[in-house]
Amino acid sequence: MRKLITPISEAAIRELKVGDEILLNGKVVLSRDIGHKFMVEKKPDWLKPILEEAVIYHCGPVVAKQPDGSWSFVSAGPTTSIREEPYQADVLETYNVRGVIGKGGMGKKTSGGLQKVGACYFHATGGAGALLAERVKRVVDVKMLEEFGSPEAFWIIEVEDFPLVVTMDSHGGSLHEVVANASQERARELMAAK
Amino acid sequence: MTSCPLPTLTSLETVEARSVLPAGWKADLSQPSAVDLTLPVLELIRRSTTRLPQDVIETLVAFRNREEEGSRAANTLDTMLENVTLADENVAPLCQDTGTLLFWVRHPFGFSQRVLKAQVRKAVQEATAKSWLRPNCVESLSGRNPGNNMDPFGETHPVVHFEEHEGPGIEISIMQKGGGCENVGAQYRLPDVAIGAGRDLGGVRKCIIDAVTKAQGQGCSPGILGVAIGGDRVTGYERSKEVILRKLGTPNADPKLDAFEKQLMEELNSLGIGPMGYGGLTTVLGVHVSEMWRHPASFYVSISYMCWSSRRMDLVIEPNGTVVYR
Numbered sequence: 001m002r003k004l005i006t007p008i009s010e011a012a013i014r015e016l017k018v019g020d021e022i023l024l025n026g027k028v029v030l031s032r033d034i035g036h037k038f039m040v041e042k043k044p045d046w047l048k049p050i051l052e053e054a055v056i057y058h059c060g061p062v063v064a065k066q067p068d069g070s071w072s073f074v075s076a077g078p079t080t081s082i083r084e085e086p087y088q089a090d091v092l093e094t095y096n097v098r099g100v101i102g103k104g105g106m107g108k109k110t111s112g113g114l115q116k117v118g119a120c121y122f123h124a125t126g127g128a129g130a131l132l133a134e135r136v137k138r139v140v141d142v143k144m145l146e147e148f149g150s151p152e153a154f155w156i157i158e159v160e161d162f163p164l165v166v167t168m169d170s171h172g173g174s175l176h177e178v179v180a181n182a183s184q185e186r187a188r189e190l191m192a193a194k
Numbered sequence: 195m196t197s198c199p200l201p202t203l204t205s206l207e208t209v210e211a212r213s214v215l216p217a218g219w220k221a222d223l224s225q226p227s228a229v230d231l232t233l234p235v236l237e238l239i240r241r242s243t244t245r246l247p248q249d250v251i252e253t254l255v256a257f258r259n260r261e262e263e264g265s266r267a268a269n270t271l272d273t274m275l276e277n278v279t280l281a282d283e284n285v286a287p288l289c290q291d292t293g294t295l296l297f298w299v300r301h302p303f304g305f306s307q308r309v310l311k312a313q314v315r316k317a318v319q320e321a322t323a324k325s326w327l328r329p330n331c332v333e334s335l336s337g338r339n340p341g342n343n344m345d346p347f348g349e350t351h352p353v354v355h356f357e358e359h360e361g362p363g364i365e366i367s368i369m370q371k372g373g374g375c376e377n378v379g380a381q382y383r384l385p386d387v388a389i390g391a392g393r394d395l396g397g398v399r400k401c402i403i404d405a406v407t408k409a410q411g412q413g414c415s416p417g418i419l420g421v422a423i424g425g426d427r428v429t430g431y432e433r434s435k436e437v438i439l440r441k442l443g444t445p446n447a448d449p450k451l452d453a454f455e456k457q458l459m460e461e462l463n464s465l466g467i468g469p470m471g472y473g474g475l476t477t478v479l480g481v482h483v484s485e486m487w488r489h490p491a492s493f494y495v496s497i498s499y500m501c502w503s504s505r506r507m508d509l510v511i512e513p514n515g516t517v518v519y520r
Contacts, residue, residue: 134280
């Protein structure tokens, strides 16, 4: 498995293809439903340096506050990405994001954004919350915690060897589309049989 | 042939040592108004959120060993199984989405459901404060999150179903149902022209194939399906969740439905969706079907999809007051 370290250059992202398994290292910014609506509608300037060439992770973690006031991640797997389909392409372009981590894949609009900006969709194993939290080495900061609540806040973290599969690349490839088409074909056969 | 060993969870002694319930804790069921189940329920949540049931683990391993070595499907199932071991060792939630919390409470005559509900709610609040649960209850329109998993009206979260039963003990089942898998559930009204499903078992079969194909990997496949045939829109969905409590590998009591479940397991696992929708031989771990009575004009098929991380557990207070988790 190849290692990928943030910030990621456009050239490095363009080399990645659907099916590649990678270990991500470096800065990741968590954002999900409220955050994506916010990023598109408000486009705040303070977020721009945080997201420049970074990777967004669709995740609402279980967190614990330590006695010294710092935070740790207890469980942190991916949430379903398709809910961000209306926003993701805009977010990629506005903030020059190099990757999105989630589960379940995304649609054509996002694929267009990935191709235009030079970014990949990385799939993490859904439900593997305890394992993925162990790969979070540090919680660097958190934004909008009060406003959005802990599952929806912008958590800024550092990850080490975070295991991912490229399921949508910057060339229009999508593993989700391939599997969906083949399974729909098989479903039609089964339904016709009886 | 490929193989993956069965992960071993921590020993019962370790689980007991970590329990929030003091050793030798007992309830006096002859004094219903003096019984406080807050601690036993808190311990139920701790176990359920960190320890996957043995039947689910065994089924995951059996399917893992059918996948081709080195394939994405095999690697993904390995990651899932590694996560199962880590969550247990670290007492960390298996999944960060600790779900909508559903409880089924069966109690003898003489217990106050209002009091029992307050105890369940207190246990949920404490488990949330301990980071065993994520605060998953928000106001619908504003999205406001009070951070304690409590719906202030006591209507929607946690969900507590009550039943007064004849037995002398108390049984409480918990299910933690994640939002991703809840979102891919579906309810069909037969006949359904779009998928060519009529009002018979063949029609039910088409609904199930359609729902699983639409779900793809979104519900964290391989999933466990709960299917209710009949009922009204509410009771059908309720039953579709309740049947997910059944252990994997146990037969359906109705021989006709048992054969139907086995046929669907084969057919659904030929769809090629695979773990997390990456492709593979493992799309569902179980199909549990239940038939209910219905209004002559209505024929609903209600389908609930449970993710591979099927967190469920039972707490039993025996007639002598001792506590058993199973």
